[in-house]
Amino acid sequence: MRLLENLASASLYEGAVVAKNFTAAFYAEPAKYSYFSGCSQGGRQGMALAQRYPDLFDGIAAAAPAINWNSLFVGGTYANFLMNLYGMYPPSCEVEALTAAAIEACDGLDGVVDGILSDPGACDFDPVNLVGTTIKCAAGPQANGSGNGSTTERKISLGAATIVQKTWDGPRRANNSRMWYGPGQEATLVGGIYPNVGGSLAPIGTNCSANSTCTLDPLVLFQEWIRFYVLKNPTADTSKLSLEEFEEIFDSSAREYRSMIDTSNPDLSAFRQAGGKLITYHGTADELIPFRGSVDYYQRVTKLDPNVHDFYRLFLAPGLYHCIGGPGPYPDTTFDSLVQWVENGVAPDSLLATSVGTDPIIQRPLCPYPQKQKFLKTLNGTENFICE
Structure with a gap:
């Protein structure tokens, strides 16, 4: 059971503390900003950090998170x-x-x-x-x-x-x-x-x-x-x-x-008070982790904090498989958008996504939930889609 507890959350805290200490020792000063990025189980880990250790990271990118574990x-x-x-x-x-x-x-x-x-x-x-x-x-x-x-x-x-x-x-x-x-x-x-x-x-x-x-x-x-x-x-x-x-x-x-590994606590008030920023993207073609689970969680967070948009944004990725792949575009701008939000206060109104391995290459904006993509005119080109 101790091993499962380590997987669920304990190792996240210990690993972050060790990494920060190594960084400070190597550069002779602590890092100005700390970030976490992961998908699937890594996405669940990101959500666990926001829920249980809200002071550890300034920005968290938690994609297709395996929350609601049970x-x-x-x-x-x-x-x-x-x-x-x-x-x-x-x-x-x-x-x-x-x-x-x-x-x-x-x-x-x-x-x-x-x-x-x-x-x-x-x-x-x-x-x-x-x-x-x-x-x-x-x-x-x-x-x-x-x-x-x-x-x-x-x-x-x-x-x-x-x-x-x-x-x-x-x-x-x-x-x-x-x-x-x-x-x-x-x-x-x-x-x-x-x-x-x-x-x-x-x-x-x-x-x-x-x-x-x-x-x-x-x-x-x-x-x-x-x-x-x-x-x-x-x-x-x-x-x-x-x-x-x-x-x-x-x-x-x-x-x-549930209390050990579900990672579904909608109370992110401590993370917000610590100044943290959280971005999640989830492919709507994900066959392993249903995207509606991420929507369900975001809605529960919103019920507790109607201003959740100020620090946490969910982006659904049409046509994207689990983490990456599929006919839909992949938001490779996620981490850069997170850095801009944390360090410059520029919240992402959309995430630019680009398809991988498709012909032609597709680029579209992913919209912050509950907004949706709206097609304007011709196929392809980010200017042909808006979020509303």
Whole structure:
């Protein structure tokens, strides 16, 4: 348990103090300003510093933060749970076809067709409408999209549409009340963002044989949290859970670990009083950490402090995957904007974001929540988008 406490927060304080002492010793004077920057677990660490050690850093960039840890780590297994509950394991081609259809249906809602959903909340695409549609799939044994190079035809099943829809929506209890959030419709639900680890980071991961029989490829990162920390049984079988048992695991994780590692305390008054500045960006195509979790946290902070905009700003990044990648632009100006805010008092009205590995290169401003991008005229060019 001590190791988990170190991960949660203790090591952050100790590491910062040691680093500051080394810096002061090397330069014979302390640093004038101190900054922290991280994404995912690093983003959670940044939020932990703002919440627990508000005097340590002048500026914090906490991207796609893994806050609301217990909701995230148990809720993140929801698609795995659904597939086991229904006994349905859709091949990746069906899931990919439904994702592509959602993007195609809602792409133009922001005024420009570019493969990016600038306002995911406006997309009401229902995947059930595609049940029975014929698609092409890779033939032969498949592991999250691979095959033998040839193709075969199959129809989108009701099971695939149901699992995808419920995954987008996020976990719900038997009474239909929300437990947590799901990823956006443009998120990559199969294959994972890191190909070298395959489906272990895919929300809907399956392995399919040559005869199209598919089995679950579990999201290992989150499943192991349940086995090791919640059930305290590394060999526990989570493949036969009822909804009531899933709910109990969700609630048990929160009861035991929320105060230690959830990192979801909305009271940032001490950080504000210390003069700190905090910037978060979160991709709306993030499949691992739902961007709505960051929105939920920002809204809770705002309820406590209506002037939160003076020291903390959240920027949603349409089309961006987990931390980086995807069709949407990446805000590589985040740290520079943070420095300007801390040292010169210039708060960022937007973050300039540039796409990585796309042709053409896309540049757009990311807007401070709750503002949204508004398209003005022609494709590409930051001057064609405003925040309002």
